[in-house]
Amino acid sequence: MNTSDVLIIGAGVVGCAAAYYLRKNGVSVTVLESDMIGNGGSSRNGGGVRISGRDPRELGICAYGVKNIWPTLSEELGIDVEYRQKGYLVCGYDDSHKRLIKDRINTAAKFGIKMELKEEEEIRSLYPYVSEHVTCAGWTPSDGVANPLKTTLGYYIRARENGARFITGEKVLCIEKIKGRARKVITESGNVYEAESIILACGYGGRKILNSVGIEVLMQKKLEEVIVTEPAPRLFDHMIGGMSGFYGQQTEHGSFVLGSSCGRETYLFNKSNTVSTYSAPSFICDSIGVDIPALKKLKVIRTWSGWIDRSYDAVPIIGNIEEVPGLFVSIASSGHGFGPGPAVGFILSELAQGRPSPVDISKLHYDRFDYVKYQDRYFVSDVGGSFS
Amino acid sequence: MSKIIDRSADIGEFVPEKDDDILVCRCEEITKGEIRKAVHMGLYTMTEVKRFLRPTMGLCQGQICGENVRRIIAKELKEPIEALKETTARPPVRPIEMEVFGNEVEKL
Numbered sequence: 001m002n003t004s005d006v007l008i009i010g011a012g013v014v015g016c017a018a019a020y021y022l023r024k025n026g027v028s029v030t031v032l033e034s035d036m037i038g039n040g041g042s043s044r045n046g047g048g049v050r051i052s053g054r055d056p057r058e059l060g061i062c063a064y065g066v067k068n069i070w071p072t073l074s075e076e077l078g079i080d081v082e083y084r085q086k087g088y089l090v091c092g093y094d095d096s097h098k099r100l101i102k103d104r105i106n107t108a109a110k111f112g113i114k115m116e117l118k119e120e121e122e123i124r125s126l127y128p129y130v131s132e133h134v135t136c137a138g139w140t141p142s143d144g145v146a147n148p149l150k151t152t153l154g155y156y157i158r159a160r161e162n163g164a165r166f167i168t169g170e171k172v173l174c175i176e177k178i179k180g181r182a183r184k185v186i187t188e189s190g191n192v193y194e195a196e197s198i199i200l201a202c203g204y205g206g207r208k209i210l211n212s213v214g215i216e217v218l219m220q221k222k223l224e225e226v227i228v229t230e231p232a233p234r235l236f237d238h239m240i241g242g243m244s245g246f247y248g249q250q251t252e253h254g255s256f257v258l259g260s261s262c263g264r265e266t267y268l269f270n271k272s273n274t275v276s277t278y279s280a281p282s283f284i285c286d287s288i289g290v291d292i293p294a295l296k297k298l299k300v301i302r303t304w305s306g307w308i309d310r311s312y313d314a315v316p317i318i319g320n321i322e323e324v325p326g327l328f329v330s331i332a333s334s335g336h337g338f339g340p341g342p343a344v345g346f347i348l349s350e351l352a353q354g355r356p357s358p359v360d361i362s363k364l365h366y367d368r369f370d371y372v373k374y375q376d377r378y379f380v381s382d383v384g385g386s387f388s
Numbered sequence: 389m390s391k392i393i394d395r396s397a398d399i400g401e402f403v404p405e406k407d408d409d410i411l412v413c414r415c416e417e418i419t420k421g422e423i424r425k426a427v428h429m430g431l432y433t434m435t436e437v438k439r440f441l442r443p444t445m446g447l448c449q450g451q452i453c454g455e456n457v458r459r460i461i462a463k464e465l466k467e468p469i470e471a472l473k474e475t476t477a478r479p480p481v482r483p484i485e486m487e488v489f490g491n492e493v494e495k496l
Contacts (some may be wrong), residue, residue: 035390036433043439149439153431160395160430168432169390189392230447230483253442276479279496286490296490299483301447304476 004028004165006352007185007195009172009209010202012042013148013338014330016155017345018199018352023162027353030193031164032185034171038152040203041337044274044306046226046247046259047148048239049339050088052115052140053104055315057363058340059111064359065343066142073146073342079154081146082252086237088143089118089127091291092136097243101138108140115140129235129294134242145239145249148338155345174212175200175327182213182327197352200329201345204309207331213324218312218369219332223269225280225305226259229298244287256295260284261308276303308335318344318364320351328352329366390473395430399465402428412460413453415446420460427464434458435475444475447483 006022008015011033019029049070051062066085074080092101101117108115118137123130127137160166170191175198176184185193200206204221231254241247248258262284265277281303289296311317311332318330328351330337330344337344347357408421418441431437434444434457443457444450450457454474462472480489 037431037436038439039435153436153440157429157431166395166430167392168395169392227486227489229486273476275476279493281479282489282492282496285486286493289486289490296487297485299485300480300489301483302445302449302478303480304478 002030002191002193004030004193004195006030006197006199006349007032007193008199008201009185010040010200010206011037011156011166011168012040012201012203013038013152013155013341014042014201014345014348015199016152016159017342018201018349019164019166019345020155020159020162021346021349022352023159023164025349025353027349029159029164030195031159031166032170032172032187032193033166033168034205036168037156037166038149041306041309041333041335042152042341043149044224044226044304045148045335045338046239046257047145047249047251047338048088048143048247048336049083049085049146050140050143050239050336051113052088052108052138052143053090054336055313056107056111057315060359061318061340061343061347061361061364063111063113064347065340066144069342069346070144070146073151073154077154077158079150079157081151081154083144083146084237085142085144086239087139087141088239088241089130090138091130091134091240091242092138093133093243094135098136100243101136104138113140113142127236129292131291131293133290143239145251146338147251151338151342155342172209175209175324177213177324181325197326197328199348199352200327200331201348202331203307206329210329210331213327215321215323215366217317217331217366219317220267220310220312222261222308222310222335223266223274223277223280223305224259224261224308224335225276225284225303226257227281227284227300228302228304229256229258229295230301231255232298235294240292242287242291244291246284246287246291248288255301256298258284258288260287274305274307276305280305310334312369316340316344316364317366318347319357319361319366321366331366393432395432399428412456413443413446413450415448415452416442418443423457423460424464427461432461432465434461434472437461438475449478450475
């Protein structure tokens with residue numbers, strides 16, 4: 001009984017959402033997960049649902065989700081995913097940041113997204129909790145936040161309830177073709193699964209699985225760390241980020257979830273399990289204390305970390321692979337894959353049913369890299385691009 | 389390596405118990421019944437129950453209720469408690485003010 005219409009590798013937000021939408025159309029689905037439900041980037045992120053500051057290539061997907069999925073998701077799943085569209089404030093500290101914010105405003109305008117520059121005076125009156133260190137800011141009212149844990153598990157709970165078969169602890173080793181088409185999946189335990197179409201929606205581990213059908217994707221792993229505070233009275237509703245690299249939100253629960261990455265360990269951390277490093281949480285606390293002094297006296301109760309599966313241009317790889325008909329992928333979300341996650345899941349479910357994507361994803365194709373050119377960029381980080 | 393779990397396997401119906409309204413996680417105010425119901429929604433690991441309902445996610449970080457949450461989930465799955473993996477212990481051991489945590493930067 002290891003045969004289904006569609007087989008999904010990876011039970012993160014994308015895999016669970018794809019399973020949910022496929023079941024809605026009565027398609028039989030099996031989901032294979034090497035670990036447990038949503039234990040990768042799907043649970044380990046700041047919960048940002050953002051259109052601003054996106055690369056134009058992925059903007060369509062993000063906008064599709066914000067317009068068509070997020071506003072009604074809690075109602076649809078019958079589980080409160082805590083989505084609220086209360087804007088995103090990006091804090092800048094000098095003229096170079098102001099220029100960067102202006103660039104983003106111009107890009108956003110081209111796609112009809114409203115984003116404004118806030119000058120010092122306005123910042124003092126509108127966002128009094130931000131310190132004087134912040135001299136300019138970008139404000140995007142259409143951005144928002146959600147609860148990544150409840151979103152991912154919410155999709156899983158409803159997909160399972162509607163008959164999707166989930167198997168956790170089942171690590172996929174390779175995909176095999178039959179008559180040129182992706183058809184079989186073989187796992188570490190020796191089990192074989194078969195399907196008409198295969199959706200691969202994993203983190204870094206997906207790279208090796210793609211290698212098994214002769215496909216390479218240019219990506220690397222990077223450690224990202226987060227601190228969580230005790231709950232506090234409501235200070236602000238919007239998502240916040242800084243040009244110093246941090247981002248975060250005050251959750252519905254009242255705790256602040258604030259993340260960043262720093263130091264060499266970001267790239268050189270080589271443990272298989274993600275744990276907090278010695279230095280990063282302290283650096284996050286220090287830099288947040290400078291930007292939002294009101295948080296200084298709040299207690300940190302938990303720190304955690306996760307992988308950013310970063311493609312070489314920090315834009316996700318989404319879509320079909322011509323060389324392997326029947327295979328559809330979402331990989332290398334590059335640290336900003338939660339917001340578009342539900343939309344990506346929906347799009348992959350459409351592709352797997354032989355229907356076209358509702359938005360243009362052609363520029364997210366896996367084969368877009370100039371391999372020789374990108375070799376030099378292997379260890380170069382994107383400037384101010386680590387907002388989640 | 390995690391053990392293989394078929395999430396569609398039958399673990400039986402949710403049967404209400406007399407003490408379902410007892411508070412198990414005091415920090416986040418989660419009851420025994422809520423935890424048991426979550427297992428029947430398909431959350432078969434301690435981490436998943438934690439992420440969905442928040443038991444062991446409060447001020448004490450599960451240092452008080454962690455073992456009880458684990459025992460309740462294991463019992464619901466009809467498994468020995470040792471078979472259920474604990475959640476990851478996360479630093480700091482005691483809550484620390486951000487300012488104090490941030491002061492460490494000078495020593496790094």
